[in-house]
Amino acid sequence: MNILEDKWEEVLTTVKIEHELSQISFDTWLKPLTILKYDKEGNKTYILVPQGDMGLNYISKKYTLPIKVAIAEIAGIECDIEFILPEQAKNIVVEDAPKSPSALSNDIIEKSNLNPKYTFDTFVVGGNNKFAHAASLAVAESPGEIYNPLFIYGGVGLGKTHLMHSIAHFILEENPSTKVLYVTSESFTNELIEAIRNGNNAVMKKFREKYRNIDVLLIDDIQFIIGKESTQEEFFHTFNDLHGAKKQIIISSDKPPKEIQTLEARLRSRFEWGLIADISSPDYETRMAILRKKEEMDGYNIDDKVIQYIATNIKSNIRELEGALNKLMAFSNLENREINVALAEEALKDIISPDEKREVTPDLIITTVAEHFHVSETDLKGPKRSSDIVLPRQIAMYLCREMTDIPLEAVAALMGKKDHSTVINGCKKITEKMQSSESVSNAIEIIKKKINPG
Numbered sequence: 050m051n052i053l054e055d056k057w058e059e060v061l062t063t064v065k066i067e068h069e070l071s072q073i074s075f076d077t078w079l080k081p082l083t084i085l086k087y088d089k090e091g092n093k094t095y096i097l098v099p100q101g102d103m104g105l106n107y108i109s110k111k112y113t114l115p116i117k118v119a120i121a122e123i124a125g126i127e128c129d130i131e132f133i134l135p136e137q138a139k140n141i142v143v144e145d146a147p148k149s150p151s152a153l154s155n156d157i158i159e160k161s162n163l164n165p166k167y168t169f170d171t172f173v174v175g176g177n178n179k180f181a182h183a184a185s186l187a188v189a190e191s192p193g194e195i196y197n198p199l200f201i202y203g204g205v206g207l208g209k210t211h212l213m214h215s216i217a218h219f220i221l222e223e224n225p226s227t228k229v230l231y232v233t234s235e236s237f238t239n240e241l242i243e244a245i246r247n248g249n250n251a252v253m254k255k256f257r258e259k260y261r262n263i264d265v266l267l268i269d270d271i272q273f274i275i276g277k278e279s280t281q282e283e284f285f286h287t288f289n290d291l292h293g294a295k296k297q298i299i300i301s302s303d304k305p306p307k308e309i310q311t312l313e314a315r316l317r318s319r320f321e322w323g324l325i326a327d328i329s330s331p332d333y334e335t336r337m338a339i340l341r342k343k344e345e346m347d348g349y350n351i352d353d354k355v356i357q358y359i360a361t362n363i364k365s366n367i368r369e370l371e372g373a374l375n376k377l378m379a380f381s382n383l384e385n386r387e388i389n390v391a392l393a394e395e396a397l398k399d400i401i402s403p404d405e406k407r408e409v410t411p412d413l414i415i416t417t418v419a420e421h422f423h424v425s426e427t428d429l430k431g432p433k434r435s436s437d438i439v440l441p442r443q444i445a446m447y448l449c450r451e452m453t454d455i456p457l458e459a460v461a462a463l464m465g466k467k468d469h470s471t472v473i474n475g476c477k478k479i480t481e482k483m484q485s486s487e488s489v490s491n492a493i494e495i496i497k498k499k500i501n502p503g
């Protein structure tokens with residue numbers, strides 16, 4: 050515990066005394082506040098506000114200065130303060146995670162396009178992924194030497210991307226100067242379309258150099274380039290160049306090569322040159338272990354029965370398994386209620402339906418869109434107007450309308466909008482963009498498959 054946390058109660062009591070607050074004001078506004086984090090470097094204290102949007106607004110207007118002053122008086126720290134809602138708290142805590150599972154510098158992680166959390170250390174090995182894990186480790190230990198390409202396949206949200214990134218981290222930790230590039234086949238396709246559209250040889254040359262001048266290429270969800278002739282052609286040449294130079298190629302897909310119907314025979318045979326490993330749905334023990342790992346990483350301490358409840362009811366998709374835990378934590382923080390099975394049943398009723406029918410819920414849509422565009426769910430539902438948020442937000446609205454029966458007003462409320470005309474406009478924009486922009490229609494096709502693989 051740091052000095053601020055240690056003295057927090059005293060800070061709040063000081064505000065109460067100095068500003069002559071009534072007990073009811075104190076109990077309502079100040080007592081529930083806790084320190085989320087004191088960021089020494091940024092000289093900022095993040096204070097968790099469990100009272101929701103309205104509470105946050107009121108408290109920050111009325112108590113920012115009094116709390117700042119009391120912190121300086123009692124703890125001797127002169128810092129800025131920021132009030133944070135529970136659903137935003139995860140981002141803050143993660144940003145400051147004392148050690149990222151990856152030992153690589155941010156620069157390398159960014160250049161290679163990796164997620165710092167996806168390492169072998171954080172990957173739980175179970176019966177469903179034992180072979181794929183072993184194959185991945187073998188490739189990570191001897192890139193370009195034994196199994197080339199490595200082809201990992203399996204259903205949605207089962208850990209293919211996590212494993213690919215783990216390989217990349219491992220290789221870079223062994224040898225940081227290796228040129229490693231992770232790319233989704235969607236980005237590969239979009240970049241290629243851009244290069245072709247540009248019609249400029251220099252742009253095409255740059256594209257080719259980027260992909261052929263690397264040591265390890267990881268290409269995710271290859272099924273999305275299949276059926277697009279020019280992309281298959283380009284990828285075929287990229288593959289040959291890299292493979293010929295003994296550079297490691299790692300591919301993921303939702304199906305094995307022989308079941309990808311539109312895959313050209315010459316590519317299929319190349320994909321089968323190396324090693325093919327599958328990941329299937331996790332069994333109960335593995336689901337429990339994954340939830341426990343997540344609990345440990347996020348610093349939660351949740352009753353066994355609750356973990357068992359989630360692991361028993363969410364079976365086929367690890368993304369949903371993790372999403373359920375996140376949702377439960379946010380629900381408990383917001384409502385300031387203890388986590389138990391009853392609360393889990395209430396919080397997760399949209400995800401876990403009694404007849405076990407898997408429904409497409411707005412929550413799942415929002416989570417998948419946020420993950421696809423690497424933006425936070427809070428931003429997606431918030432007021433930000435920057436283009437990197439607006440497009441995903443409109444896509445989420447569009448998909449809620451297309452894939453669920455919920456009324457316009459409810460979509461608006463979910464996306465933090467007062468007026469449902471925003472949703473109508475958003476959907477209209479997306480319908481137009483799907484006609485005019487291949488990258489938007491591609492993205493929507495991919496997200497829809499992730500939400501509802503059937």
Ligand SMILES: Nc1ncnc2c1ncn2[C@@H]1O[C@H](COP(=O)(O)OP(=O)(O)OP(=O)(O)O)[C@@H](O)[C@H]1O
Nearest residue numbers: 171172173204205206207208209210211367368499
């Ligand atoms: N064995 C595991 N141990 C720990 N976390 C896992 C494991 N498998 C999957 N996850 C987590 O589940 C989430 C989904 O995994 P990931 O994105 O790798 O799935 P995917 O198979 O690539 O899905 P998609 O087909 O949608 O691209 C990630 O947050 C990942 O960290």
